[in-house]
Amino acid sequence: MAANSGALIEIDSISKRYNETxxxxxxxxxxxxxxxxxxIVGRSGSGKSTLLYIIGGLDHPTGGEIRISxxxxxxxxxxxLVRLRRKKVGFVFQQFNLLPAMTAADNVAYPLLFHRRPLxxxxxxxxxxxxxxxxxxxxxxxxxxxxGGEQQRVAIARALVxxxxxxxxxxxxxxxxxxxxxxxxxxxxxxxREQGTTFLVVTHERDLATFSDRSIELLDGRVVx
Amino acid sequence: MIGDYFIIALRHLGKxxxxxxxxxxxxxxxxxxxxxxxSLGEGIxxxxxxxxxxxSDLTLVTVHPGVSGNTVQLISSSRISExxxxxxxxxxxxxxRDTYATARQTFIPVMGIDSVSEGGLLNLRYSRGRPxxxxxxxxxxxxxxxxxxxxxxxxxxxxxxxVTIREYDASxxxxxxxxxxxxxxxxxxxxxxxxETLLVDRGAATAARNEEPSYDSILVRVDSPEEIxxxxxxxxxxxxxxxGAFEQIxxxxxxxxxxxxxxxxxxxxxxxxxxxxxxxxMMTSVYERVREIGITMAVxxxxxxxxxxxxxxxxxxxxxxxxxxxxxxxxxxxxxxxxGRSFILSRLGDEFAVLFGTEIARVTPSLxxxxxxxxxxxxxxxxxxxxxxxxxxxPVDAIRSGG
Numbered sequence: 370m371a372a373n374s375g376a377l378i379e380i381d382s383i384s385k386r387y388n389e390t391x392x393x394x395x396x397x398x399x400x401x402x403x404x405x406x407x408x409i410v411g412r413s414g415s416g417k418s419t420l421l422y423i424i425g426g427l428d429h430p431t432g433g434e435i436r437i438s439x440x441x442x443x444x445x446x447x448x449x450l451v452r453l454r455r456k457k458v459g460f461v462f463q464q465f466n467l468l469p470a471m472t473a474a475d476n477v478a479y480p481l482l483f484h485r486r487p488l489x490x491x492x493x494x495x496x497x498x499x500x501x502x503x504x505x506x507x508x509x510x511x512x513x514x515x516x517g518g519e520q521q522r523v524a525i526a527r528a529l530v531x532x533x534x535x536x537x538x539x540x541x542x543x544x545x546x547x548x549x550x551x552x553x554x555x556x557x558x559x560x561x562r563e564q565g566t567t568f569l570v571v572t573h574e575r576d577l578a579t580f581s582d583r584s585i586e587l588l589d590g591r592v593v594x
Numbered sequence: 595m596i597g598d599y600f601i602i603a604l605r606h607l608g609k610x611x612x613x614x615x616x617x618x619x620x621x622x623x624x625x626x627x628x629x630x631x632x633s634l635g636e637g638i639x640x641x642x643x644x645x646x647x648x649x650s651d652l653t654l655v656t657v658h659p660g661v662s663g664n665t666v667q668l669i670s671s672s673r674i675s676e677x678x679x680x681x682x683x684x685x686x687x688x689x690x691r692d693t694y695a696t697a698r699q700t701f702i703p704v705m706g707i708d709s710v711s712e713g714g715l716l717n718l719r720y721s722r723g724r725p726x727x728x729x730x731x732x733x734x735x736x737x738x739x740x741x742x743x744x745x746x747x748x749x750x751x752x753x754x755x756x757v758t759i760r761e762y763d764a765s766x767x768x769x770x771x772x773x774x775x776x777x778x779x780x781x782x783x784x785x786x787x788x789x790e791t792l793l794v795d796r797g798a799a800t801a802a803r804n805e806e807p808s809y810d811s812i813l814v815r816v817d818s819p820e821e822i823x824x825x826x827x828x829x830x831x832x833x834x835x836x837x838g839a840f841e842q843i844x845x846x847x848x849x850x851x852x853x854x855x856x857x858x859x860x861x862x863x864x865x866x867x868x869x870x871x872x873x874x875x876m877m878t879s880v881y882e883r884v885r886e887i888g889i890t891m892a893v894x895x896x897x898x899x900x901x902x903x904x905x906x907x908x909x910x911x912x913x914x915x916x917x918x919x920x921x922x923x924x925x926x927x928x929x930x931x932x933x934g935r936s937f938i939l940s941r942l943g944d945e946f947a948v949l950f951g952t953e954i955a956r957v958t959p960s961l962x963x964x965x966x967x968x969x970x971x972x973x974x975x976x977x978x979x980x981x982x983x984x985x986x987x988x989p990v991d992a993i994r995s996g997g
Contacts, residue, residue, distance in 0.1 A: 419990075427892055427989045447897065455894030466889045466993065470605040480893035482598055527893065 376400035383433035393419045395590040408578040411587035417571045426453035459528030463540035465520040467512040474508040477526045498526035518549035538570040603906035617875040618914045624865030625919020630926040631861045635854035637956035650839030652819040657812040660834040667833045669809040682821035688809035694757035706799035723779030734779035734793040869976045876980035888992025897985035904981035912973025916966035927955035
């Protein structure tokens, strides 16, 4: 991959080894254009989630470089990784990962706390995002009081609340039935189209890849297509 | 921002109420133990000092010649006027000290003083008779001395009596001089050394010894007991020594400092146990919430944010423990002051009643504030390790963990 391709995310020869023999990622390179909806498919253990975490600054590669808007991620600088997670990416997880002690609205507003935004702005923004994902009437419900699909919508609202250019979704429908799954995918796709947010969605369900602009397949830590 | 952390902390704490209550109780008992013991010690100190204050003349200081190195600072008229001009000094008067022997060989401490009029520097009150007239050999006796010489020597108010002054000549042989005194006044009981003292006109006393007029010490009166320490400092600067009833208070304070320290030391042990409970609670809490902490990091929290979030919980636990401990401590003090007081007095006897005034344990606002502050500080210190441990978690492992 050329360094100056102008892509939003450039993944350049990324490797992740846990020891001499176990390689989660082996020299993976590809790039993602701004506004693209990209799915990464592959069997479980193919290293796709690890790749997502590395892009989002939660995990460290053992080799290679990630450039976002041309800036290489400095994995040795914890503060730089915090800034990356705060400003550039939003995460959506398979397990929804909402905080059980907080209401839906508080969960959505939670990231803005670390942006040092005032309370009123956080509340207003959370309300706005809950409206976007169609859960305006569920703002005061706790995660345990919501269905799986609703919880994932809240999680999507949380990922979008700080208006990041990139959303990284790790098996976002892995815990949902097929009908709810397509609803969630439709929501992600709508956000992508309406707001121009770039999506990297990891999934093992090939048919869901048809929602996307482009699909990359990982096998044993390598890009196969 | 900090307020937001506390709101989040409150939510997390609210999820495990019983555990929170037990932890808060642990630190509260520690705080209460410290407040209980310290207030007891402070109460005894307060009562002892108050007793001294009512029984002694605290604003009166006696200045003696000072020894510094090989030189002796004597009392001179210029020193007296110097001290007289110190701030807060109401009056200063030079006196002499002597000892006279009666016919039956009773030795009487004698103070040579210029004036013994009612009131005055020594705040004299007469029970009978009148002051001596200046330059005469009339004398005034302290209350107990008057009783004593009446009983053993048969000397009554208005009587003439003979005393012996012993001097030593050039070859060291004792030379006794006899002196005819006239007892013209008896003072009221005071509770200090003047009760046993014979007051003589200073000029007449020095003349009786054939000495040059001089002074043995200076009596200094200040306007309030609070000014004593300042006066002592100035007198020390003149290389003179000061004594007085204030020394009793100093020694009570020294003793009670030790007693309170020792008592508090035992109470601190329970405080340490409380701190260990907080540490255990926070360790457990961090362990249970590993995944939540990972999520918090994923949505943009820095190490410091994570530490702040956890320490906010500790501050709340500490504050709750401190307030509860303060309340327990006050209840403990109230219990001692009501039920405990009569029990202690029944065991010690009524002569200790003065030592234990209306309240034995004395809870002061500063003690309560100290209890709260110590509790919060201890909670934060106990939470530091769990907080740093949480901040050092690997976010990926944390998110993937089952916690």
